[in-house]
Amino acid sequence: MSDYSQKQNFDPRILIIDDEKRVRDGCTKVLTAEGYSVFSAQNGQEGIKMIEASHYDIVLLDLMMPGLSGFDVLGHVKSIHPETVLIVISGYATLEHSIKAMKKGAFDFIPKPFSPDQLRVTVSKAIDFTYALQDIATEKSRMRMLINHLTDGVLTTDTEKNVVLANPAFLSMLDCGSISAIGKSVSQLTGNKKLHDLIDACLSIPDGEFAELTEEIDDLNEKKKVEMVIGAKALPFRDRTGRNIGTITMLRDITAANRINREKSDFVSMVSHEIRNPLGAVMAQLKILSDELLGEINARQKETIQRASLRLNALAELTTDLLDLAKIESGLLVMEKEQVDMKALLDDLVSFHRPGAEEKNISLKLETASGLDPVLSNKVNMEEVFSNLITNAIKYSREGTRITLTAKKEKNYLLISVADEGFGMSREDQDRVFERFFRIKDAKRRMITGTGLGLSIVKNIIESHNGMIRLESEPDKGSTFHVYLPIHD
Amino acid sequence: MSNDKLILVVDDDPDLVESVSIKLESENFKVQKAYDGVEAWEKIKAEKPDLVILDVMMPRKNGYELCDELKADDNYKDITVVLLTAVGDAVTSTSYTHMDGKTTMADDFVPKPIDLDNLMEIVKENLDVS
Numbered sequence: 001m002s003d004y005s006q007k008q009n010f011d012p013r014i015l016i017i018d019d020e021k022r023v024r025d026g027c028t029k030v031l032t033a034e035g036y037s038v039f040s041a042q043n044g045q046e047g048i049k050m051i052e053a054s055h056y057d058i059v060l061l062d063l064m065m066p067g068l069s070g071f072d073v074l075g076h077v078k079s080i081h082p083e084t085v086l087i088v089i090s091g092y093a094t095l096e097h098s099i100k101a102m103k104k105g106a107f108d109f110i111p112k113p114f115s116p117d118q119l120r121v122t123v124s125k126a127i128d129f130t131y132a133l134q135d136i137a138t139e140k141s142r143m144r145m146l147i148n149h150l151t152d153g154v155l156t157t158d159t160e161k162n163v164v165l166a167n168p169a170f171l172s173m174l175d176c177g178s179i180s181a182i183g184k185s186v187s188q189l190t191g192n193k194k195l196h197d198l199i200d201a202c203l204s205i206p207d208g209e210f211a212e213l214t215e216e217i218d219d220l221n222e223k224k225k226v227e228m229v230i231g232a233k234a235l236p237f238r239d240r241t242g243r244n245i246g247t248i249t250m251l252r253d254i255t256a257a258n259r260i261n262r263e264k265s266d267f268v269s270m271v272s273h274e275i276r277n278p279l280g281a282v283m284a285q286l287k288i289l290s291d292e293l294l295g296e297i298n299a300r301q302k303e304t305i306q307r308a309s310l311r312l313n314a315l316a317e318l319t320t321d322l323l324d325l326a327k328i329e330s331g332l333l334v335m336e337k338e339q340v341d342m343k344a345l346l347d348d349l350v351s352f353h354r355p356g357a358e359e360k361n362i363s364l365k366l367e368t369a370s371g372l373d374p375v376l377s378n379k380v381n382m383e384e385v386f387s388n389l390i391t392n393a394i395k396y397s398r399e400g401t402r403i404t405l406t407a408k409k410e411k412n413y414l415l416i417s418v419a420d421e422g423f424g425m426s427r428e429d430q431d432r433v434f435e436r437f438f439r440i441k442d443a444k445r446r447m448i449t450g451t452g453l454g455l456s457i458v459k460n461i462i463e464s465h466n467g468m469i470r471l472e473s474e475p476d477k478g479s480t481f482h483v484y485l486p487i488h489d
Numbered sequence: 490m491s492n493d494k495l496i497l498v499v500d501d502d503p504d505l506v507e508s509v510s511i512k513l514e515s516e517n518f519k520v521q522k523a524y525d526g527v528e529a530w531e532k533i534k535a536e537k538p539d540l541v542i543l544d545v546m547m548p549r550k551n552g553y554e555l556c557d558e559l560k561a562d563d564n565y566k567d568i569t570v571v572l573l574t575a576v577g578d579a580v581t582s583t584s585y586t587h588m589d590g591k592t593t594m595a596d597d598f599v600p601k602p603i604d605l606d607n608l609m610e611i612v613k614e615n616l617d618v619s
Contacts, residue, residue, distance in 0.1 A: 277502060280602030284508035287605045293515045316602050 012127055013055070016040040017047035017073060018062040018089060023112070027060060030116045031123060044068025048076055055081060057130050058123065060110075063090040063097060071104060078105045083133055085126045089114075153230075153251035156237065159244060161186045161199060173230065173251055175221045192220050195232065195249070202234040202247040211236070220251075229255045268326035272319040279319070283312050321453035324384070325436070325460070337465075339374035340382055342414060342485075346405055349383065353390045361399045364390070368407040373487045375414050381461045388454045389418040389481050395448050396479070397422035413467070414487050419480040424473045433471065434459045494616050495536065497521045499529040499552070500544035500573065505603070509542060512605045513612070526550025530558075533565060540569040540616055542608070543595075560594035569615045571608075572598040 014036050016027045024040045031038045039056070041047035044067055051059070059077055063070035070088065077084055088101040091112040098109040107129060108122050147154050153170030157163055166181040166189070174190050181189055186199060194217045205211050217230040234249040288294060290305040297305070343366075350366045357364040375382070386405075393403045401421040408415055423444050425433065432438045437452040439445075462469050466486050473479035496518045498509050503524065510520045521538060523529035527549045529541070541559070545552035552572055559565045572595040597615055599608050613619065 276602060277505075281502050281504040281508070283602050284505055284512075284605055288508050288511050291512075291515075291605075293511050 011037060012057045012130065013037045013039065014058045014060065014123070015047065015050060015056040016060045017042075017044065017065075017070075018060070019043055019065045020062070023062070023089070026116075027119060030119055034120060034123070036123075044070070044073045047073055051077055051080060051084075056084060058085045058087065058126050060087050060089055060123075061106075063088055063101065071100070074101065074104045074106060083130075083137070085130055085133075087122055087126055151253075153249075155186075155249040155251070156246060157186060157199060157249075158246040159203060161196075161203070163189065164246060170251060173220060173228075173253065190220070192217065195220065198232055198234045199247050199249060202236050202249075203244065205236045205244070207238070207243055216254075217251075227255060227259075228253065229258045265326040268322055272323045272326070276316060276319050279312055279316050283309060283316070286312070317450075318453070321457065324457055325453055337376050337378050340377050340379050341372075341374050342382070342407055342416065343368050343370065343372050345379065345382055346386060346407060346416070349386050349390060350405065353387070353394065356391075357394050357403065360394065360397070362394060362397055362401055362403055364394070364403045364405075366405045366407075368405075372407055373409060373414060375465075375485045375487060377465050377485065381465070385458050385461050385483065386416070386418070388458050389483075392454060393418055393420035393422065393479075395450070396420065396445065401478075409487070410484070412487055413484040416483045416485070417480055418483075419478065421478040424475045424477050424479050426475055430471055430473055434469070492517045492618050493519070494540070494618060495519045495521065495538040496612065497523060497529060497532055497538040497541045499523045499526070499541060499547070499555075501525055501547045502544075509603070509605070509608065512609060516609060516613075518612075526552065526555040529555055533559070533568070537565065538568060540571065540612060542571050542573065542599075542612070544573045556595050569597070570595045571611060571615065573601055573603060574598050 014031055016024050016038065017040070018024050018027075019042055021042070024042065028038045028040060039050065041050050043065055047059075047061070048068070050056075061070050061073055061077075070090070074086055074088070077086060082105075086101075086106045087108045087110060088098070088106045089110050089112060090097055101109060107126055110118060110122050147165070147167045150167060151169055153173045154165065154167045155163065155170050156165040163181045163184050163186060166176075171181060171189075176189055186196065190196075194215055198213055198215045201213055202211075213234045215232045215234075217232050218228070220230050221228060231252045231254045232249060233252075234247055236244050237246045237248050239245045286305050286309045289297065290302050290309065292302075346366050346368070350364055354364050390403070390405070397403065397420045403418070403420045406415075406417045406419070425440060429440050433440070434455050436456040438456075439450060439452040459469055462483055462485070468484040470482040470484070471479065472482070496513055498506050498513070498520060499522075500506050500509075501524055506522050506524065510522060513520050521532050521536065523532045525547045529543070530550070532538075533541070543552040543556060556570050556572065559568055559570060597611050599611055
């Protein structure tokens with residue numbers, strides 16, 4: 001519990017307020033021997049003066065003194081230094097007194113006369129309590145400092161949607177300036193519907209069930225006329241028994257990231273379109289020439305034109321992939337998700353790609369158990385992923401090998417694996433194979449065309465579905481891509 | 490030996506129109522050319538074609554609009570419309586999921602960049618000529 005480094009630097013200061021010199025001296029002797037810094041005062045007035053002048057961790061206080069009574073001193077100490085631990089000493093060790101002193105905030109009670117051991121035990125208990133208090137206070141101020149200096153906005157509420165904490169970043173996102181938000185209802189701070197809905201949804205999550213809700217909010221602050229996009233994330237906050245006691249909402253300003261992403265995508269789309277159309281026109285012209293529609297050409301001329309067409313074709317493919325990538329990265333790809341029957345989808349794909357595989361005498365088959373859970377996903381995206389993996393497997397396999405797709409449930413995921421017996425790849429290449437434009441260039445693969453974007457697109461799609469892709473591969477043995485897609489209930 | 494079928498080729502890229510026309514003529518089709526949707530309408534009214542090869546992205550009137558207008562007109566709705574669609578237009582399209590053409594009234598579609606042999610097959614299939 002307690003912070004060890006602090007304990008080492010902590011030198012507890014103890015003040016004894018008692019009108020009996022014998023008691024003062026006795027306590028001072030015992031406690032000094034324990035290594036504490038001990039001070040004393042002979043009446044209430046003197047004690048208060050000392051407490052006002054400096055801070056004491058523990059005050060030993062006689063209840064019955066001439067002049068100012070111990071109870072008056074107690075109340076006064078609590079009002080100036082609420083964290084000071086008070087131990088009451090009294091010859092009138094009645095239950096009534098002890099209850100009264102405890103009610104006023106005393107930590108413990110020592111009846112007179114007491115033995116040095118009794119004193120040591122009580123003081124040591126109070127010291128431990130002080131440590132704990134200090135730890136909590138330090139931790140609290142550390143957390144507060146941290147939260148107050150975050151650039152992300154943080155809002156915590158109770159179950160009634162009243163603000164428990166709102167950091168400066170949050171208030172500034174709402175343009176609430178320096179108003180004191182604590183204790184106010186969230187609706188007094190903002191009328192933003194999305195934010196309210198998010199917190200409400202969070203509060204309605206049943207106890208014991210965990211969820212993290214996210215939302216993109218672009219109308220948080222309508223007074224500001226500038227564009228602001230906020231990524232909001234909300235979690236229910238639970239006590240030790242798992243009961244809902246409120247919510248924590250974090251807001252991140254993603255305006256700049258969004259804008260950069262959009263501009264990049266616009267640029268990529270523009271370039272791709274502007275390149276694709278002329279490419280298409282030139283490809284058609286070359287086709288007219290090589291088909292000899294404009295007159296005969298010799299064999300070498302024809303071959304040259306055909307090779308030029310192939311190069312243009314590769315360029316056209318590259319622009320297609322670039323467009324896909326731009327769409328996926330900017331989130332423009334319509335991500336309408338439905339429950340997709342993966343067995344049916346894979347069946348279709350396997351039939352679609354089988355002729356291509358058979359041209360290389362490769363057997364392509366799907367092995368799955370029936371009754372697989374459907375996967376909440378975008379169907380076109382899923383087709384793209386597995387079509388890509390199958391096409392790659394065919395491309396990078398020798399004649400007469402096998403490609404096997406398997407699908408099975410693994411914990412909360414549907415695991416779909418595409419295994420080939422092809423060229424495989426080294427450890428270093430495996431690390432880079434999902435990078436954009438990365439292509440393995442060796443003797444076996446030199447003549448195989450591609451853009452180096454396929455697997456990058458695949459990975460992007462899978463991750464946007466909260467899935468994972470893993471690769472197992474060994475040179476000359478083959479590669480297996482494992483795709484994990486979360487199954488939602 | 491002309492097969493007496495008239496095809497209108499519409500695209501704002503003159504080089505592409507030229508290449509497609511050469512290919513069609515080599516297969517004995519009669520060809521008309523237009524370079525935007527408005528001009529295409531004029532050509533259609535002057536001489537009704539059997540089939541229109543129609544680009545989507547064009548100035549003045551785009552291919553979707555022209556296609557809708559043709560299909561809504563009793564005099565012209567029997568003209569076969571083959572749309573030239575680019576990946577990235579409106580709807581997601583992958584190598585085997587051609588959704589673009591299907592969202593319109595077009596009879597068929599060919600993805601861009603055009604494979605002339607594929608285009609020719611689709612034209613012949615739709616006009617029922619061998």
